[in-house]
Amino acid sequence: MKKLLPFLLLLCLAACAPRVYTARDFRQQVQPQHRTVAILPFNVHIRPAPQLLGRGPRPTQRELAEQEYQTGLAVQNNVFSWLLHRADKKGGYTVEFQDVARTNALLQQAGLSYEDMQLKPREELAKLLGVDAVVTGQLMLNKPLPLAAAVAINVFTPFYAISDEVTASLSLHDQQAGRLLWKYDCQLQGGGGLTDNAQNLTNALMRNAAKRFPYQRKG
Numbered sequence: 001m002k003k004l005l006p007f008l009l010l011l012c013l014a015a016c017a018p019r020v021y022t023a024r025d026f027r028q029q030v031q032p033q034h035r036t037v038a039i040l041p042f043n044v045h046i047r048p049a050p051q052l053l054g055r056g057p058r059p060t061q062r063e064l065a066e067q068e069y070q071t072g073l074a075v076q077n078n079v080f081s082w083l084l085h086r087a088d089k090k091g092g093y094t095v096e097f098q099d100v101a102r103t104n105a106l107l108q109q110a111g112l113s114y115e116d117m118q119l120k121p122r123e124e125l126a127k128l129l130g131v132d133a134v135v136t137g138q139l140m141l142n143k144p145l146p147l148a149a150a151v152a153i154n155v156f157t158p159f160y161a162i163s164d165e166v167t168a169s170l171s172l173h174d175q176q177a178g179r180l181l182w183k184y185d186c187q188l189q190g191g192g193g194l195t196d197n198a199q200n201l202t203n204a205l206m207r208n209a210a211k212r213f214p215y216q217r218k219g
Helices: 006-015 026-033 061-085 100-109 114-119 121-128 147-154 198-212
Strands: 017-023 037-039 042-044 134-140 162-172 180-190
Touching: 006 121, 006 198, 026 180, 037 100, 037 121, 042 061, 042 121, 061 114, 061 134, 061 198, 121 134, 162 198, 180 198
Parallel strands: 037 134, 042 134
Antiparallel strands: 017 180, 134 162, 162 180
16 A cells, blocks of 8 residues: 555646647548557756755756757657557557657658757658658656656756646647647646656656547547
8 A cells, every 4th residue: 555655646646637629620531541650759848946956056958958858758758658558458549650769760860850850840750750640749847857867878867846847748740731630738747756757757648648649449
């Protein structure tokens, strides 16, 4: 029971009241034509809360940029795993998801940096990756994610927050004209380990978002 309490605390504190948009013609016109979807590295912004800046050395812009990049890759991979897991279940999705290793390799071969990719039109990215649509995500954090950075660059950050706040957004754009097909926005708040690592953050986001992802099988 003691081991279960931290998880229950995280679940309660990381409540997400989402706002969801789905294109009206998605079910009838779009979904039947789509076969493959790619998930891009997440666009992450870290803005340390004021109470963090007096606790240990202040992070440099370079350090924050590196952690934003590593966190974006970690969440991309975790979201891919979430969607794959749900796709295998009964009543899963009607599309397949491109392996993120292939997605990132194609982006690298095209010479697109993490920063350049954020500015590229979504339809161009979808065509480059050879998919019908792309999933993009944005995360605004008030502190770095220690474990995500530690796994990638073997550094453990000294920053700690009194309470965690994350603004999260997921979007789906098609290959034809970069049209927005689906959008999921939510505010995550908690103090039970929400931003301790990328896995906790992804779990809090995808626990509900995966159920609202639009490529659900009928019935």
